Amino acid sequence: MKKIGGLLLVSICAGAITLGAYKLLFEKPNYAIVSSNDSQPLFSTNYTPTSALGAGINEVDFTNAAERTVNSVVHVKNLTLNTRRNSVFDFFYGSGGTVTPQVGTGSGVIISQDGYIVTNNHVIANATQLQVTLNNNKTFEAELVGTDPNSDIALIKIDTDDKLPYLAFGDSDNTKIGEWVLAVGNPFNLTSTVTAGIVSAKARSLDTRSNQSFIQTDAAVNPGNSGGALVNTNGDLIGINTAISSQTGSYVGYSFAVPSNIAKKVVNDIMEYGNVHKAFMGITPAPVNTRDAIKRGINDIDGVYIEDIEEESGAEEAGLQLGDIIKKIDQIEIHKYPDLSGYLGTKRPNDTINVTIERNEELLTLPVILRERQQLIVPAMGMEVKNLTKEDQKRFRTKKGVKITGVPELYRGYGLEGKVIVQVDDKEINNISDADTAFGSISRYGKTIITMLNEKGERERLIFQ
Template identity: 50%
Template sequence: MKNLSTLFGVSLLSGVVTLGSYKLLFDTDGYFSKDNGSVVTMASNSYGKRVGLASEVLDFTEAADKTIHTVVHVKNVSRTTVSNPILEYFYGFKGGQSQQQVGTGSGVIISEDGYIVTNNHVIKDASEIEITLNNKKSYKAKLIGTDSKMDIALLKIDAGEKLQYTAFANSDSVKVGEWVLAVGNPYNLNSTVTAGIVSAKARNLDTSGIQSFIQTDAAVNPGNSGGALVNTRGELIGINTMISSPTGSYTGYSFAVPSNITRKIIEDLMEFGNVQRGILGVEGGELNSMSSKDYGISLTQGFYINKVTKNSGADKAGLAKGDVIVKIDEQNISTFADLSGYINTKRPNDKVQVTYSRDGKTKTVLVTLSKNEFFNAEFKGITLENIEAADKKKFKIDYGVRIKGISDEKWQQYEEELVGSIILSIDNVKATDVETVSKKFGKIEDNQKVRIELISKNGELLRFYM
């Protein structure tokens, strides 16, 4: 009888344990329930870590539906004249034959009255621009302005009705690993949506212009340029611009101009007709373990100041060579792309809080940004400065740097001819601005000859070695 009671007690206890385990693991709120949508993984410290895979996390339908109606197809029609040298030589035929070229890309409606943002390279050299909405309606577009350095262009259509548009998000708040959607027209396939995550922020691809991309693994192909990169709420965080590929098609990563930079550019184009750029007034480079060792400092992240431009905002605020910028306002600065990306969202006379390290101590100063035109550099006794809109119009160019002055005796005999001339390229690298030129000069040895192409004050194209 006693054995029977013991057996009954053990059976009852086993049943309670089994039922409790089932409720804990498999019932409605259990770890392995069908409704939970979570997977338990074990970390090295043996604590359970829940990874969210619930269906609602991966539902992009609302964001896609909001975005596809605001992304447009951009058709660029350009005309070129092709001459026939044989006809010209034997028959005196002049004029050549006109040929039409058509390019396509994407754009994003950013206001209900028809403003559209796209890439500059999508509409470059266009004689006509046609916009086709998601509802198949087409309109002729007017070019409001461009920024070739940042590869952004602003268009305007008159649809005669209020249009759906995509709202801007704060691209500084985007996190690596965040889900995003790329919406555009690859290979003329309208309203194509692809999904991925943010792979990296402030990616510097060493281009002459943009130096702070958002990198994503959402599939982007030719035709996607100018399209939208949006978050899961359907808000614009970037303009898809380029891919990294040996084949010309998507192979893993794509890059977008951050929305904060884009928004600042188009606001400038609307208000001023050109882009207002402010500069901090420092030159240098980002830190790593090797450069930190060379500089004799312990920090391995931040922007090391190697030179401060005289009379710039940085100079007036007391920044000096050897300082390491670690933060601007609330933006941490680990790389040059962090610094340039944030400053590119600012205008001349804007004030920023710069946090820097000097002699092991952290300090913060208020810096007023200078005008970009103020920025200049010196190379081989020649001082250079950025050109203004009037120069671009006069010489019919959209880039170049002006020779401001001559300090080297061997060039002073040519001072009258050189000062005021505009350098177009150095060793076939476009002189888009002084920053680009300064970066190029930094890689040239003192005794190394460089090939210069410039336009003289009289408009004559000259080439020589310096």
């Protein structure tokens, strides 16, 4: 018994010594210091509360922007009749074939109380019937007002006696990388759906030939979102969602929108003129990421290096020179060519822009009057065409069409150069604007019939797939 009592006493003493040593040597005191002032006491503590979601994110409110947007975004359904030709005679004479109806869906944004709606060209391309469903489930037949395949923007209209909720175009030039945005659309045939993300990049180009300028975001965009709204937290329309970068066809982290300033200019041109008037500066940029660019030391230049200047263009008249580096246009900084092409996409012929260039390590600012372009490289096939001169019209015995002046290597065996294109599929070609639209509408999955004139005035037809 004495033995057990002795062991218990030793254990208690050892525990007391251990606890005392811990308190003395290891534990840090947490004091509450109270000032002698009779006003509010001051507390100092080791524990600082933090947000589990990260600093500042709880201050962002998406609800007002979402409420303003969802009722202005519509569901667009198009019916397309696809004709499958059964023989080569069907292509030349338009007879026979099997007609198959196909339904496509997308989104659109109401931009006026009287029913004008902006959407993507690829949402309504080749449609024989258009149908629009509002967020309140009311459905209307829509008519096509005009399109611009190059920017992938289309304008449609519905007729209703009610005043519709709408979104006004914001200023996409003021959009900042890292800014919160909402993507609103109708993915997978659902009603208006809101997703959030940030602006990942600006002036992003997906096609080196077209140098289109997109806003890139990480807001989730899926099939059916095309033509929907990209808005900031104030509810301002800063873009029209148009594409995703994905090998599966579904969202994987990158989505792209046409900047609102470009979409607004396209819509205004369609409403005022019936087509899009494109402004042309008259410079050719040096290609980047090539062996020649690296050898010449211009691959890493911050700005646009002028490789060539077109005769009688605004750039030539303003005194721009080969080797000049464009650093800024008006108040827009230029780091790469999509910065330049994106800003020019908001301008019209005869507009004046102030171009800041670097020449011999000095900065100069020159006013440039933009002109209407006389030649361009058409989408899809990449051929260079130009408007007909009076001499061309006399030689080919036509006042309509465009002359082929350059052919990519892929098509050089067809004898195209020097001939005049007068029709693409069923679209008549009067000038390079018509050619731009017609080639921009070509489907990569179908066949294209190009009707041309040779110097004898004879018609030739070529079928490309």
